[in-house]
Amino acid sequence: MATAPKLHAVILAGGAGERFWPASRQAHPKPFLRVDGEESLIQTTVRRARRFAGRNCVWVVCGREHAREIRKQTGLPSDRIIVEPRRRNTAMAIAFSTQRIAASFPDAVLAVLSADHLIPDERAFAEAIRKAARAAREAGVLVTLGVQPSRPEPGYGYIQVGRPVGRGHPGLRSVRRFVEKPDLTTAKRYLKSGDYLWNAGIFVWTAQTLLGEVEGLAPALHAALVPLEGVKRPGAAKLRAAYDAAPSEPIDIAIMERSSRVWTLPVKFRWSDVGTWESLALELGVKTGTTVVVDGDLAHDDRGGNLVWSSSTGKNHRTVALLGVEGLAVIDTGDALLVARLDQSPEVRNIVKALKADDREDLT
Amino acid sequence: MATAPKLHAVILAGGAGERFWPASRQAHPKPFLRVDGEESLIQTTVRRARRFAGRNCVWVVCGREHAREIRKQTGLPSDRIIVEPRRRNTAMAIAFSTQRIAASFPDAVLAVLSADHLIPDERAFAEAIRKAARAAREAGVLVTLGVQPSRPEPGYGYIQVGRPVGRGHPGLRSVRRFVEKPDLTTAKRYLKSGDYLWNAGIFVWTAQTLLGEVEGLAPALHAALVPLEGVKRPGAAKLRAAYDAAPSEPIDIAIMERSSRVWTLPVKFRWSDVGTWESLALELGVKTGTTVVVDGDLAHDDRGGNLVWSSSTGKNHRTVALLGVEGLAVIDTGDALLVARLDQSPEVRNIVKALKADDREDLT
16 A cells, blocks of 8 residues: 655664663663653654654564563554564664565655664754655665764764765765774864764665665675565564574665765764763763763762762662762662773673673673 | 679770761661671670680670660670760770779779771780780789881871880880871871881770779869769669760870870781771772672672672672772662772761761661
């Protein structure tokens, strides 16, 4: 059943968020975190998507173990939750969900979002998506949002922008190349040059353009999906077989870096993928002298500059006091306590790895 | 009823231990802490005293609110627990308990100890006490133990030693003067000079010598005690009146600094009054690269040099992970969490003060 071209939002909620241990766990990953004390990241993302997506056009892609919680948190109908039988990286998650949506909405325009980004200026964001959608529809291109860097961040991939694409689509630029996470010196050079944007992993395209590029550029991925073509509700075995057959690649490598039809829309709004406790602290306003309490009861803090999250309630309530410390994340869940230097927070993954190696899966 | 002169131990258990918040509280002060995971400090102190004290000659002086727990922890009979109706500093605690003990044992020799010191070499300690007791008995002097300093510690008072007292009592020295806590520069000079010892607040004397000095040097204190003279079990009102009348002074100022009958016995064993989390950490072996876990489950610690105490059990069990931090005390009780730089741990008192000022007595 074809309908008028609508703008759909496809929210990827696949990440484990090991770097947000102990607040995020396998059973309670990063999209479920309530970093501002009220909404979870996925709730915020769905609300943000509703600003531009058509009625009943918000989709979430997730693993089986999180589907129920996502339905509960977002209120989305179950036919808008696309459940992956296993994790197979973003190329498969995107291609599969695009195929699914195209089965009902063949001329859909899709905005692919992550469930765990922070974008405070929702109006500017929706405007950018709509602009990108018009380009995607009219020019048949893959549009990726490029965020104006505000600091030399070695934790992000970058897009080197090319020329303006022309009068019909002011603001949109061609892409010279994608670059992986640089070292700090290179990131500083990028910032200074003005030619590089953060690769936010936010994409806009029509279902047909994307599926065409998958067919042309990622034959193994395409082959895995052929048996599901036009199927609105694939059976478990068929689905499993497709996922087993699909290569595990990020969309950037499988499609974006290979395609000649990629444009970027430079945007200036604040954006963060909140990849670490440090980046979350930055987004929440932690700075020298200023501590931010996400949740909990902080009775004493003489220095400031810390991130405190003591998400304990009722019987587990606990009062936190900090003395002489700064630049720390103090994350206290009921069953685990992390005290970490914010500037070393990427290493939190190693704690999770070590716990797994120690057969302490209960804590991961 | 007079008996043969026996060596008694009088253990002062009056301290609140605010600097060990949150592990110590008004209702659970420092002597009750189990710093090695097994015995509490007061249990260790009683056991240590039994090495030299006569049978049934170990006494504890404490406030009413702690008497039951002390009986429970030490197994002492209730007539060996001397309950003060209010806190009135050490001069009154010592003079009152000495009077009480003298009522039954007029020629008792007393060793006055604190309930919250660490002295690992119990044999050397007992030997020193016996040596001091002989001097106290034979020469009628007040003996104070002077500990050979192992570092320039500005947190302790010092004793400047005088000449050897003579052939009858080898090792014992006269006292030139007592000095209050010095600054670091002065403490370094003291250490270098070899003339200064730590004032450990451990005293040995006969009941009669002490009471004589109280009468001669501290008339207000003596006057307060006169109504209780010879009374083995004073009534509550009488006791209260004596405490209300008594001045609140430390024994050092009321007696030791004024008396001309003070000797010191220099000792070389390890001693600590464990006044702060930092000094406890030092005693327990925390050093660069080495973390000590008093209690709890430490899953990760990449730097070392921390003190971890997560005294939570059962439902409150919690796994601790440290990342990139060193020199910290991480003290996690069921209801409170302290993260403090060890070198700023004297300031913990300020947290307790602030909690009291905020009407949060439940946490103090």
